[in-house]
Amino acid sequence: MDSETSFSQATLPIFNRENYDLWAVKMEAYLEALDLWEAIEEDYEILPLPDNPTVAQIKNHKEKKTQKAKAKSCLYAGISATIFSRIMSLKSAKAIWDYLKREYTGDEKIRSMQVLNLMREFELQRMKESDTIKEYSDKLLGIAKKIKLLESNFTDSRIVEKILVTVPERYEAYIASLENTKDISKITLVEVIHAFQAQEQRRLMREDYATEGALLAKS
Known part of the structure; x- marks a missing residue:
């Protein structure tokens, strides 16, 4: 074959x-x-x-x-x-x-309404305290993919902007550092996701160390 x-x-x-x-x-x-x-x-x-x-x-x-x-x-x-x-x-x-x-594909009016509804859904998204950056970015990417199928002018930069302005307060320090060291308009979606995931991992490690320390002190 x-x-x-x-x-x-x-x-x-x-x-x-x-x-x-x-x-x-x-x-x-x-x-x-x-x-x-x-x-x-x-x-x-x-x-x-x-x-x-x-x-x-x-x-x-x-x-x-x-x-x-x-x-x-x-x-x-x-x-x-x-x-x-x-x-x-x-x-x-x-x-x-x-x-x-x-x-x-339906007529243009139907497609326009579908795009409008998807854009509204995208704009209403906010990252929950319990969400990881992967869960939140996957949700945004899923909506963006549907929009791109209906029209081609939905860029990754819009997803980057959405993430930066809707993540919880625990990411504020990193965002401030990012703004001081990089041109936000040029940062890619992959860079943002990877950087936030690295911050999440560091936070989880600190929490694990704190938990271990508390258990040792109690014992």
Whole structure:
């Protein structure tokens, strides 16, 4: 079994009418990995071979034709049986892709309302005293991912800003130190999360030492 066959069998995303935006992102990445996305994105026309074609022309013609057929086959395999009956008459991978997008993304007004609700949910988030920075950042990233699926202009810097202004007071000293040593506008989300996790670990170690000391003193 070659690597391409192994990949296609192991990772094909299946769409069953739910979470179209997520499926579309996964399927696009899947097709790109197999070098098939061009057949959908460009929807190129396969022209007939000229008289007395060269070996290179024959090879290119065959590759382009095979690429379109494989892309169509992947889309066939990546949808449930109930959806397949609705697209089986479409002739190209591009036509199938456009139909699914048109049918399952909803109109612009619906998408705008979804984005608005998600943005409201994002803005209302506050880190609880019992939360770890990983739990809180994962919650924010989950909302941000849904927003990015609906519109592409939601940046990680907004998540960084959200974390810095909504974490509990125990992080204030670190934030002040961060502001004095780094350009906040350039700090990455990974840097913030890792730095806060390191602070959490130091705090837990101090608490453990204090507990051990108290137990020794009592004994």
